Amino acid sequence: MCGLVGYTGKQARHREILQKMMERIIHRGPDSSGEFIGDGVAFGFRRLSIIDLEGGSQPIYNEDGSVVTVFNGEIYNFQTLRAELEEKGHVFTTNTDTEVLVHGWEEYGEGLAERLRGMFAFLIYDKNRNVIYGARDYFGIKPLYYYRTDEGNYLFGSEIKSFLEHPEFRKRLNKRALRPYLTFQYSSLDETFFEGVYKLPPAHYFTLALGDGANEMKTVRFWDEDFSEVPGNFDKYVEEIDRTVHESVEAHRISDVKVGAFLSGGVDSSYITACLMPDKTFSVGFDYNKFNETDYAKELSDRLGIENYRKLITADECFDALPDIQYHMDEPQSNPSSVPLYFLAKLAREHVTVVLSGEGADEIYAGYEWYDETPLMRKYKKIPQFLRVAAADAAKRLPYFKGHDFIIKSSGRPEDYFIGQALVWHDKEALRVLKPDYRVGPSALEVTAPIYARVKGKPELDKKQYLDMNLWLPGDILLKADKMSMASSLELRVPFLDRVVMEQAEKIPHEYKINGKNTKYIFRKAANKTLPDEWADRKKMGFPVPIRYWLREKKYYDIVKGYFTSDYASEFFDTEELMKVLDEHYAGKANNGRRVWTVFTFLVWYKRFFIDETV
Template identity: 45%
Template sequence: MCGIVGFAGGLFDLPKKKEVLNQQMDVIKHRGPSGAGDFIDDKVALGFRRLSIIDLTKGGQPIYNEDHTKLIFFNGEVYNYREIRKELEPLGHEFKTDSDTETILHAYEQWGKDVLKKIRGMFVFVIYDLQTKTLFGARDFFGIKPLYYTTLDDGTFMFSSEIKTFMRHPEFKRTLNKKALKSFMMNQYNDLQETFFEGVFRFPAGHYFTYKDGQLDIEKYWDMQFDPSNLSFEEEVKKIDASVEESIKMHNVADVPVGAFLSEGVDSSYVTSILQPQEVFSVGFDDQTYNEVTAAHALADELGLNFNETKVKADDAFAEFDKIQYYLDEPDGNPSCVPLWFLSRFAREKVTVALSGEGADELFAGYVNYGMHSHNTTIKAFTSSLKKLPKGARAKLAKTVKKMPAFPGRVHLYTNLANPKEFYAGQSVIYDIENPSIFGSDEANQYLKPAYQNDTTIQENYQADFDRVKDADPVSQMQYIDMHHFMLNDILQKADKLSMAHSLELRVPFLDPEVAKTAGQVPTEYLINSKDTKYAYRQASAKHLPAAWANRPKLGFPVPIKQWLETDKYYEQVKALFSEDFVSEFFDQGQLLALLDANKEQRINGRRKIWTIYTFLTWYKVYFINIEDYLVLG
């Protein structure tokens, strides 16, 4: 696992190019404390930090091909590289290392961009052709590994694993993207392709690029497909388990210790039961209401694994919250960032690699927002019968239900009948028909100063993706939206950034193209039905887990922000931040303070709104007021 940074094109007359590149590399030394490498010529400056995982002694980068006409910088892991190498060696390719990095380079020589059809893994790589002066690069299928890019005023193309490296380039202008703030308030993360920094963009997942003579071309090479099979339920369960088991075992390739994160949920338990690592890691809070360690400990004991537990104290969470936002590059108001930060640091004391369960809910329909808003069997059965109505009749009935006063099962009924393109607001919310977001569009504008207001809604940002899967069933459409928004821009960003902040490689075996192919062929009624969410997947996990674990409800990382914000000490900390002078640039401070007080007095449940704003203001202070204090952290 590593970090990449580079710049090319433009005037390229920057004095001391190597010095600038080294400063950029130092900013991300947490991604690669094992070593560094670079390449500079008259066209490019490319830098790299390495965390040694495979071929510890000979895997330094850049790696060249046999005649030194091409080189590669690579961040990630390719899990089937040994199989690909066996294809390449009879074709005349000579290897100097046992690394996956070199395998990608030779595979590119042999197959060009079709190398992306061969590899399985998480990656960002850049290959430079020294003869044609062309860069070729790609980001993995799901966007597990991050990549950002920008074009400076002089035409320089610059890219990196983390935005913070750009701040060491003397021509980079650190300007806030005003449009991002409202998107963040509605989602708890910025859901735009342009980041919180004006002119800096996320490179899209499942895409590759070529760059030559100032021309950047970006093309898609992979996307999730939904093509339901005609197999029986039992056959699909077997396929799911075989695919998941194969991927988890493949993700165990490493020359360093490998462990696993373990919570009470089915996803991490499924991974752990197959992987059988020596060390498993879990996190809880000093508030026992939010402690999911007990069941995880019981499973570890049953599997005969060494259980490691850490607990997060509120004082520590608030003391380190600024560092969490620094390492994330962009603000992320998902409360689970807090336990993930501490869990990653704790795990790194014993292992260099850990496996986790991200992606299973998106691939196998695990979220209640896909239509499982009631536990009442009568309501679920009645709704299932209505779903058999013609599409037009369902749409009319959904509109009628939406206008009706609240009644038990109303949300369940509506979300199962309506077209998700009209209402779906993603997974960063607890769904409500009237107010489907942390901040609704109009409500966000009420808090924001005019310069940051706009008319956008969450759904507007989803419409192009809905159009791409318009022929899929409604649940598959919602899965697709979450893969390309919530999972991509929230879940995977925090998973990568907060683990790599502690030089820990986090692997996510559910996010494998072969597992995704299997998931896309499972009929929706096998996944979400009157019995449960991701039902067929749960039955597959039951082949390895006790029934109590296979049937556990979705938990996530429960975080006691309600208790924190109602406690005088932390209430005062948040109030002090909300009262600072710079805040008036963005918000109506009177409304912020009124929201904070109403929540503390329990007149409203405003904790997610408050935490979202607290997150942004903390991040802004880091990146626009005190950035030099943080860049030295590396």
């Protein structure tokens, strides 16, 4: 696990620029650094030592030094790939997983990425071909950003903040990003909140030919999810799930340093913990009413004979840490669970360098309640579809009213209503509070339409899962997992988000996943083979955060009010409308907690990068 930076173009101060860029991401790799400076190409690297502690420093080169790579992540099948490449005559000089990339590029070319099993973002420069090749893993576990400068050069990095140190970077706010953010609570576009900075999408590689008249990037998708149910025996599917999960956990435990586990007490993290059986687990909760489930984590740890470390977080700690959290996120991210995850990673890093966690199970095994239909919706769907579609079309044209979402959801087309697991500000509400210059971004449905187009004609459940796998998972869940763990120099691994696990799970029949009684039903049955029954059937809690209650306390209301009434807030928002939303919540007249938090988070982020930051 590390952080990488890179750029093209000739600079008089290569080493100084690289050093400053690397210093911005030193938290990703505090153990060592490395650099490559070539003719018009420069790579930098910060290392967190996990495998081959003595010999794994980067950059890594091939035999004659003509191919060089910097790499962030872990390749779990590197030993198999190494054996294949050695049979073909390639000579290895280290024991690190990174070295398979340079020899794999020589052997497989652009087909390298699809041969890898793991989480990865990397850059390879081939001097002889004068080309840069880079790729990002199947699910988007590891981030990779790029930016084309006004001078025609490219910047690359694990984190956007490293670009701030490059003389050709122009820091400008992307006006199109704010409108969809208010609905999704995260940055949902390929172009980030920094104008011209793009995310390389998951399961994509790029090639960048250098030299006169070249310098154009080509991106290619090398893999895709395929939810296509295959009929089969229920018990056989249970056995297959249990086998693939255990095998994935074994692959993900490879390390030369201590490995622990995050444990919330829910089925996902509990299953991973019971498969891994680490020495230590880590849990956090809040010192507020019912927002503390650490007792469940402690109980399971005790049953398994594992030492559990836990921490209760206060509201003061959360508000104090929020600017730092948003700095590490690079873009505004208002999922409240970012806050406990930040503190959980800090706690774990006091004891271990690597943790396994349960992200991804809800997306691949259909665990979210939104995937199921309520009893009322099932009754409503007995009405002829043409009448339901007509009612939904009428509801779309009307201002928001109680029952608005229900009517649209029951029309039968996820494309018309399902945007993933977060819906904070309805689009019409967002437009009302935004200033005209910031209404230019796409609506939520315009963001989701190209993704739905790839699964046209598929069943409803497949469409919903596919959308979440391609929008919510990389844009929210995995991005905060990476950034919050790396803020504490902690490597976080996610065994459910493994290509082998996914390719087994996507075949599971719908009725085995959702059966009217529970979501991810068959997954729970598989987990029962390792866990006590009550754990496998526990209701999902995630990381509940008491923001609704905090924002009704004067101390925290005043903090938010200070941001809402600031001069820079009026650049983006009708601040009178914002204060109405805040005051209604404070007075208990409405539950606007998530809306308030989403705007507040954006303003905290903006202040950190555009007001406090002088670069």
